[in-house]
Amino acid sequence: MTIGAVQTLPADWRDFFALTKPRVMSLVIFTGLCGLLAAPGSIHPVIGFAAILCIAIGAGGAAALNQWWEADIDAGMKRTAARPLPSGRLQRKDARDFGIALSVASVAIMGLAVHWLAAAILALSILYYAVIYTIWLKPRTPQNIVIGGGAGAFPPLIGWVAVTGEITLTPVLLFLIIFTWTPPHFWALALFVQSDYAKVGIPMMPVVRGERSTRRQILLYSLILVPVAVAPWWIGGTGWFYGIAAAALSALFVAFAVPVALRSSTPGDGMRPEKRLFGYSVFYLFVLFAALVADRTVSGLGGTV
Amino acid sequence: MTPDQQAEIRRRQKSRNLALGGVLVFLVILFYAITIARMG
Numbered sequence: 001m002t003i004g005a006v007q008t009l010p011a012d013w014r015d016f017f018a019l020t021k022p023r024v025m026s027l028v029i030f031t032g033l034c035g036l037l038a039a040p041g042s043i044h045p046v047i048g049f050a051a052i053l054c055i056a057i058g059a060g061g062a063a064a065l066n067q068w069w070e071a072d073i074d075a076g077m078k079r080t081a082a083r084p085l086p087s088g089r090l091q092r093k094d095a096r097d098f099g100i101a102l103s104v105a106s107v108a109i110m111g112l113a114v115h116w117l118a119a120a121i122l123a124l125s126i127l128y129y130a131v132i133y134t135i136w137l138k139p140r141t142p143q144n145i146v147i148g149g150g151a152g153a154f155p156p157l158i159g160w161v162a163v164t165g166e167i168t169l170t171p172v173l174l175f176l177i178i179f180t181w182t183p184p185h186f187w188a189l190a191l192f193v194q195s196d197y198a199k200v201g202i203p204m205m206p207v208v209r210g211e212r213s214t215r216r217q218i219l220l221y222s223l224i225l226v227p228v229a230v231a232p233w234w235i236g237g238t239g240w241f242y243g244i245a246a247a248a249l250s251a252l253f254v255a256f257a258v259p260v261a262l263r264s265s266t267p268g269d270g271m272r273p274e275k276r277l278f279g280y281s282v283f284y285l286f287v288l289f290a291a292l293v294a295d296r297t298v299s300g301l302g303g304t305v
Numbered sequence: 306m307t308p309d310q311q312a313e314i315r316r317r318q319k320s321r322n323l324a325l326g327g328v329l330v331f332l333v334i335l336f337y338a339i340t341i342a343r344m345g
Contacts, residue, residue: 004328009310009313009314009317010314010317010318010321011317012317012320012321012330013320013321013324013325043342044342046338046339046341046342047339047343050335050339053335109335113339113343162318204330
């Protein structure tokens with residue numbers, strides 16, 4: 001069967017589902033839910049469910065728009081060549097329309113079911129990822145991961161604001177935690193995964209600025225992460241339980257980042273410190289946000305700041 | 306177009322219709338639940 005014949009077949013619904021990047025969505029649901037559960041006040045379970053659903057659908061829409069825009073780039077990289085668009089299982093304009101439909105629906109339902117402040121921030125996060133990051137800055141600067149981290153940082157902020165109805169300091173700090181966490185998390189991965197970003201013209205940090213600079217910046221962001229992660233406790237937005245957990249987890253993060261920053265790799269050395277830092281960074285985010293939720297019960301204090 | 310291809314098209318159309326139908330039923334239930342919750 002030729003590629004042309006494949007394209008005339010109606011696309012399988014599973015290909016549309018794959019466009020939403022379900023694995024990324026699970027992390028979005030987790031951090032969004034933590035923001036919602038950690039916020040002071042209460043929300044009707046049905047409305048809370050609708051809020052998380054809208055955050056997930058909005059992320060799915062943004063992911064579909066990202067793949068619509070990057071179909072040519074994805075076709076040139078081994079990791080992404082099998083996605084529905086580069087492999088020809090789906091038409092480009094179908095992916096675009098699907099992405100727009102999911103984005104509009106998620107913002108509309110969020111506005112009607114929860115409130116329009118949460119809907120506005122959701123709309124901003126989708127535009128930020130699909131337009132500012134994907135279309136504008138990702139192909140232009142090696143700081144693209146720093147900027148992309150902003151997109152992943154919205155869910156806990158939206159979850160929190162869905163409950164409180166206002167933007168306060170604590171949810172902004174939750175945003176900053178993920179924002180600061182993303183560069184060391186991703187660059188650790190970029191150091192040990194041989195990627196072909198260079199081939200398709202995306203300026204990734206290790207390729208553009210070299211390994212040494214990337215390693216230094218991993219340590220820099222890890223050091224900034226310590227005060228940022230502890231800040232929700234300093235300002236009184238959380239209790240002691242979260243404060244201690246954040247301090248311990250973040251100190252360990254730096255401990256994992258230091259060996260990565262101080263060494264330089266030789267061919268065939270296995271990249272153990274980088275792999276350890278990457279593995280720990282995933283654990284870190286899950287446990288930190290779980291501690292945030294647990295804090296409300298343990299410390300008996302809902303943040304009010 | 307061979308009968309095999311035609312059968313494949315029908316199969317995909319059917320599974321897509323079922324998926325879309327499922328989404329619509331889910332949305333009906335969700336909007337009903339949201340309405341009840343917001344009235345309460």
